[in-house]
Amino acid sequence: MGGVLGCWGRRVSIAWTVMLVSTVWAVSLSAQAQSDDRSSGISRSLTIVGVSPPPPNADGRLGYDVAVTETPLAIDGRLDEPSWADAVVIPLPWEVSPAENGAAPVRTECRLTQDEDNLYLGCTAHDPDPTEIRSYVVDRDGIAGHDRITLTLDPFNDQRRAFQFGVSALGVQSDAVLSQGGSGNPNQGPSAIPIDPSWDAIWTSAGSITESGFVVEASIPFRSLRFPNGSDGQAWGVYLTRWWPRSANVEVRSATWDRDDSCVLCQANVVTGIRGGAPGANIQLTPTFTSARNEARASRSQALVSGPISREVGLDAQWGVTSDLTLNLTANPDFSQVEADVAQLDVNNRFALFFPEKRPFFLEGADFFGTPVQAVFTRSIVDPTGGAKVTGKLGSNAVGVLVAQDRANNLLIPGSQFSRTASLDDPVVTAVGRFRRDVGGTSTIGALYTSREGSGPEGSNYFNRVGRFDAFYRPVPSVTLRGQILRSSTRYPGQVAEDFEQPTGAFSGNAYQIRGLWNTSSWQLNGDIRQTDAGFRADAGFITQSGIRGGNLNLTRRWLGDSDRWFTQISLNTGTWMNRDFAGNQLNGGAWFGLVYQGPGQTSIGVWPNLFMKEHYAGVTYEGMSQLYFDVRAAPSGRWSFGLNGNTGDAVDFANEGLGSELRLAPEVALRLGRNVELGLTHTFQRLDRSGQRVFSANLSQLRSVYNFSTRSFVRAIVQYRQTDRNPEAYVSDVDRRADGLFAQLLYAYKLNPQTVVFLGYSQDGTGLTDLENQRTPIAVQGRTLFLKLGYAWRP
Numbered sequence: 001m002g003g004v005l006g007c008w009g010r011r012v013s014i015a016w017t018v019m020l021v022s023t024v025w026a027v028s029l030s031a032q033a034q035s036d037d038r039s040s041g042i043s044r045s046l047t048i049v050g051v052s053p054p055p056p057n058a059d060g061r062l063g064y065d066v067a068v069t070e071t072p073l074a075i076d077g078r079l080d081e082p083s084w085a086d087a088v089v090i091p092l093p094w095e096v097s098p099a100e101n102g103a104a105p106v107r108t109e110c111r112l113t114q115d116e117d118n119l120y121l122g123c124t125a126h127d128p129d130p131t132e133i134r135s136y137v138v139d140r141d142g143i144a145g146h147d148r149i150t151l152t153l154d155p156f157n158d159q160r161r162a163f164q165f166g167v168s169a170l171g172v173q174s175d176a177v178l179s180q181g182g183s184g185n186p187n188q189g190p191s192a193i194p195i196d197p198s199w200d201a202i203w204t205s206a207g208s209i210t211e212s213g214f215v216v217e218a219s220i221p222f223r224s225l226r227f228p229n230g231s232d233g234q235a236w237g238v239y240l241t242r243w244w245p246r247s248a249n250v251e252v253r254s255a256t257w258d259r260d261d262s263c264v265l266c267q268a269n270v271v272t273g274i275r276g277g278a279p280g281a282n283i284q285l286t287p288t289f290t291s292a293r294n295e296a297r298a299s300r301s302q303a304l305v306s307g308p309i310s311r312e313v314g315l316d317a318q319w320g321v322t323s324d325l326t327l328n329l330t331a332n333p334d335f336s337q338v339e340a341d342v343a344q345l346d347v348n349n350r351f352a353l354f355f356p357e358k359r360p361f362f363l364e365g366a367d368f369f370g371t372p373v374q375a376v377f378t379r380s381i382v383d384p385t386g387g388a389k390v391t392g393k394l395g396s397n398a399v400g401v402l403v404a405q406d407r408a409n410n411l412l413i414p415g416s417q418f419s420r421t422a423s424l425d426d427p428v429v430t431a432v433g434r435f436r437r438d439v440g441g442t443s444t445i446g447a448l449y450t451s452r453e454g455s456g457p458e459g460s461n462y463f464n465r466v467g468r469f470d471a472f473y474r475p476v477p478s479v480t481l482r483g484q485i486l487r488s489s490t491r492y493p494g495q496v497a498e499d500f501e502q503p504t505g506a507f508s509g510n511a512y513q514i515r516g517l518w519n520t521s522s523w524q525l526n527g528d529i530r531q532t533d534a535g536f537r538a539d540a541g542f543i544t545q546s547g548i549r550g551g552n553l554n555l556t557r558r559w560l561g562d563s564d565r566w567f568t569q570i571s572l573n574t575g576t577w578m579n580r581d582f583a584g585n586q587l588n589g590g591a592w593f594g595l596v597y598q599g600p601g602q603t604s605i606g607v608w609p610n611l612f613m614k615e616h617y618a619g620v621t622y623e624g625m626s627q628l629y630f631d632v633r634a635a636p637s638g639r640w641s642f643g644l645n646g647n648t649g650d651a652v653d654f655a656n657e658g659l660g661s662e663l664r665l666a667p668e669v670a671l672r673l674g675r676n677v678e679l680g681l682t683h684t685f686q687r688l689d690r691s692g693q694r695v696f697s698a699n700l701s702q703l704r705s706v707y708n709f710s711t712r713s714f715v716r717a718i719v720q721y722r723q724t725d726r727n728p729e730a731y732v733s734d735v736d737r738r739a740d741g742l743f744a745q746l747l748y749a750y751k752l753n754p755q756t757v758v759f760l761g762y763s764q765d766g767t768g769l770t771d772l773e774n775q776r777t778p779i780a781v782q783g784r785t786l787f788l789k790l791g792y793a794w795r796p
Contacts, residue, residue: 062255063270064088064238069113069120075217077171077208079111079122087111087122090269092242095250096257098568098598100521100560104252106213108242110149112271119220119274123149125169125242127213134245134638135169135209136675137708140751141197143168145245145635149216152178152268154237155227155276156324156393159265159442161367162237163225164195169214170675171207172711175200179367180265180442198356198363200754201225202284202793223282223795226324226392227274234276237268245638247600248563259521261477263442282320286755288333288791289313296783300769304781316361316755325392325399330361333384347686347698347724350418350654360755365391368400369434373484373513373530375450375466377542381430383407398446400434409454409462411492411539413500414532416547416581417617418654422496426462428454430540444472450540454493464490464539482515490537509535509546521560527553534582548587550579561599569598573608585616590625601636613650618657625650625659643668653690656732660690680704690730698724712752718745728772738770742779755793762786 069083092108094101110123125147127133133147143166150166159180166174176197201224207216228234244250255269290312295304314332321327357363362378368391369376381387387404409428413420429452436446447469454462470484491506498504513530534547554575561567573594579587590613596606613625626649633643644667651662668682680703687697701721708714723740747761764784769777 075204077206087113097251099562101256121218140173150241167205167216222276234274239268284318286316292787328389375541396438398436402432414546419544485512509533524556552577603634606631678706695730696726741767759789
């Protein structure tokens with residue numbers, strides 16, 4: 001019988017593959033037949049908004065030539081120097097969201113110029129009511145929702161990877177990397193978007209609010225970028241964006257946005273005459289010093305005991321071997337977590353929680369290693385003594401190599417119905433190699449290899465090796481196809497194999513995934529099929545489930561409005577999904593529907609009923625399940641915003657193997673007092689009932705308050721309270737009635753730039769408990785830490 005079910009499952013997978021590929025291909029042929037000539041469309045749009053267009057390039061993109069200034073510009077938020085008068089002017093005449101390439105409701109002119117070492121940006125943003133400008137003093141990368149201007153640079157002009165630099169009306173910086181056709185930063189989660197905001201560069205910015213709007217300036221050193229070898233007359237892809245957040249979050253650009261084209265960078269403007277800095281001149285040394293004093297209890301009944309004061313010196317080094325190839329080295333790196341991880345509830349959960357990477361060495365060039373199946377996740381490297389990394393692009397080839405020596409070995413052991421973790425004190429070496437080659441206009445092929453090698457008792461040395469081949473294909477502008485296949489070979493130490501019931505000796509497994517997407521201004525069709533063998537492991541990545549095969553297919557219809565209508569966008573969604581194990585059991589599946597409304601006050605309301613759901617767990621199949629998911633949020637003012645998301649309906653009680661009813665609510669409120677104070681309150685409530693009685697209820701609250709002295713300095717306080725109440729009568733095993741805890745952190749930070757920093761902070765964590773006999777242990781501090789970090793980025 002199992003063989004019959006397995007055969008039937010394979011037939012379903014094959015049928016799903018044929019259906020998905022055939023549907024996407026048929027749609028792509030239709031989209032190709034309906035595509036317009038880009039150059040004539042741009043000219044018509046410019047004529048409509050009354051702008052005299054420059055001559056378009058051969059591919060229809062508007063081109064601008066950047067002049068050279070002999071005098072370095074002062075970045076002070078005023079465009080009053082003579083060199084700005086000679087700079088090339090790039091207007092932003094189109095509203096691309098919510099309207100589709102309509103006339104911009106506000107006037108914006110930007111200027112670009114350069115000297116030997118820097119690219120300069122200066123923008124004048126006019127506003128009919130400057131008192132409504134939403135801009136506040138915040139930490140860098142915190143300007144979402146602010147009035148701001150973003151410069152996107154594609155130095156290789158290959159429509160695959162770009163650097164983004166944003167400046168708010170008060171001069172606060174944000175920067176990111178956009179990987180067109182890629183998977184963003186692999187350390188930001190399996191569903192990370194192609195824009196990776198964790199990348200940080202050293203550059204200078206300023207902004208000022210005026211009587212007619214605001215002005216921003218920026219100086220971007222060429223040494224902070226990667227670009228092709230050769231310093232004369234380069235052509236870069238460029239587009240400029242102004243965000244005008246009022247009742248609608250209006251996006252204005254220097255280039256039109258054809259929503260029937262999935263390649264945003266293909267629609268950028270082109271600037272010529274770029275003369276970058278000398279290759280190989282980029283050297284940066286960042287020594288760090290950290291010191292901490294820890295106190296902890298060995299048990300609840302014992303007093304806090306102070307440990308010795310720790311003092312650590314580390315060094316990060318970066319060398320631009322060429323303008324397009326970078327070497328990073330680290331010795332005794334500082335990987336202290338200054339930013340507390342976002343708190344998450346871990347109740348009635350079968351799989352490991354994901355926490356994003358925050359450590360600077362691993363974030364640099366992380367998008368080179370991104371893949372849809374997350375075979376690279378650098379937080380698996382927990383306590384490294386040192387590491388080296390090379391990333392860059394040589395012609396049509398992108399390369400990345402990472403090697404790190406770790407003092408410990410953390411393992412994530414996946415399964416079809418749950419995942420488990422193990423931690424070994426044995427050292428391990430992690431190596432990652434990535435190669436990707438450009439093919440055609442925007443398509444790519446690539447390969448990835450990861451290796452983790454560890455020592456252990458004789459005859460039980462550990463290893464995990466993964467090889468992967470992948471392809472990204474864009475047959476027509478509105479269609480993208482991705483495929484990848486992976487194979488792993490693993491051997492666990494004998495004790496791990498015994499404790500977790502894993503194979504003894506070496507074992508192997510395969511995995512694959514195929515994704516298709518057709519996206520236009522009105523329609524979106526996407527789906528995937530995937531399979532992960534029971535023996536597949538990716539210990540350098542984040543794979544929580546194995547021994548499954550399945551897929552999904554989703555269809556969306558969109559209606560676009562504009563900032564003056566009662567809606568900015570409405571979408572209807574429907575889809576289906578299914579996952580099976582290799583014994584033929586349907587692990588989960590069902591159908592879903594959705595309605596999303598976006599309108600005035602930056603309001604968004606979405607509801608997603610999930611129906612006909614089925615879930616298999618611990619030998620029992622639960623059928624006829626349903627869930628309702630919802631999300632509501634609004635930002636009617638720059639001073640405050642709110643949101644509420646959650647779900648209600650049927651849910652499996654995994655701890656007690658039964659069907660229950662779940663409710664989860666997650667409200668959040670953000671408030672600004674003046675331009676310098678930020679307050680944020682989030683709460684998550686979750687409860688589960690079964691057979692008319694409460695199983696558990698859980699609460700997690702976080703209060704975050706920040707006072708920003710300037711764009712470089714702030715003091716921040718975070719308080720997190722967590723509480724879980726369980727009903728022992730509803731559990732098949734003994735459980736405590738209540739577990740609660742309180743975490744607090746106070747931090748002062750000064751950042752001259754992302755690497756030249758001073759952090760001084762204090763944190764403490766406490767827990768409390770009410771046991772089965774109703775004996776209460778109040779919350780008591782279990783540990784506290786006083787810490788100092790100093791870092792200095794030195795560029796000769």
